[in-house]
Amino acid sequence: MRLAAFVAVLALGWPAHSLAQTPSQRDAGAPLPEPVPIEAWSTDKVSRIGLEMYRLDRAAWLATDALRDAIPGQALTSVRGWLIESAGNGHRVRFYRDGDPDPVPGWDVVVTRTAGPATPATATTLTPGELAQTRALATARANIGELRCAARVNTVIMPDPDSDDWLVWLLVPTPESGAIPVGGHYRFRISPDGQSVLRRDQLSNGCFFADPPPEGTRDTMLFYTQIVSSGPTETQVFLSIQKQMTLVIVAGGRYFSVGGARIADITDRVKPR
Structure with missing residues (x-):
């Protein structure tokens, strides 16, 4: 497939620099299990969800930086997580603390283009919906599968636009090396x-980290063979936006380009007629 990916670059007239797909040490020497197909989503849903994941993740890290600047380290140890909701043209990030018996609000940060100040939450209790989110996050963490690609994971949660369920992601963070998870x-x-847990989908069949692009490189592309779905996943949209690079995904015998939230089937441009 590495050869096929390189041919795709030449056929499309794209830069020939691509990033290697490297298995993690956790996979070394161990046979991978048979892939389990994930819940199928439309390309439109994958695109919309991937973009929203990025927006929520961005709000979370900007708000976290603001909180760290505003409160002493001792108070930070009481934070157990955060909840995000739309607020005007941005998001309100609510950090919550342990309570008895339920978590309680701690601090709020409003994030637009930048993060506002961290202020003590005026509410004294979480709403029923907020409590359900904290439980959903805890339920997901308690039911992670055997594939563990990092000691810690990042979380993203949002309502499923097509049902009353919660969608929760446990995401492998970018390691200090800069490798792309x-x-x-x-x-x-x-x-x-x-x-x-109504469904748990493992979005890959193993741990893979792509080599980071050389410093100063532009128009870098990453190639990946997706074997648990017939198309790209929302995490690949998320990574494309976050890393500002195009991903070329081979899935279900077809080729897809993922450029930010835009997904295109490019099979006819890659395969000879």
């Missing part, structure tokens, strides 16, 4: 009350 991510469908 293409594999190892999980998607969960969690019940509306946050207490039950």
Whole structure:
């Protein structure tokens, strides 16, 4: 497939620099299990969800930086997570703390183009919907599968636009080396009350980290063979936006380009007629 990917570059007239797909040490010497197909989504849903994942993740890290600047380290140790909701032309990130018996609001940060100040939350209790989110996050974490590609994972949660369920992702973070975590991510469908796993999808069949592009490189492309679905996944849209690079995904015998939130089937441009 590495050869096929290189031919695709030449056929499309794209730069021939591509990033290697490297298995993690956790996979070394161990046979991979048979791939399990994931829940199928339309290309439009994959695109929309991937873009929203990026927006939520961006709001979370900007708000976290603002919180770290505003409160002492001792207070930071009480933070157990965050919840995000739309607020005007941005997002309100609510950090919550342990409570008895349920978590309680801690601090709020409003994020637009930049993060505003971290202020103590005026609410004294989380809403039923917020409590359901905290349970959904905990339920997903407690039910991660055997594939572990990092010691810690990042989380993203949002309502499923097509049902009353929660969608939760456990994402492999970018390591200090700068390698791009293409594999190892999980998607969960969690019940509306946050207490039950309705479906767990492992979005890759193993741990894969792509080599980071050389400093100063432009128009870098990453090639990846997706074997658990017939098309790109929302995490690949998320990575394309986050890393500002195009991904070429081979899935279901077809070729797809993922350029930010735009997904295109380019099979007819790659395969000779």
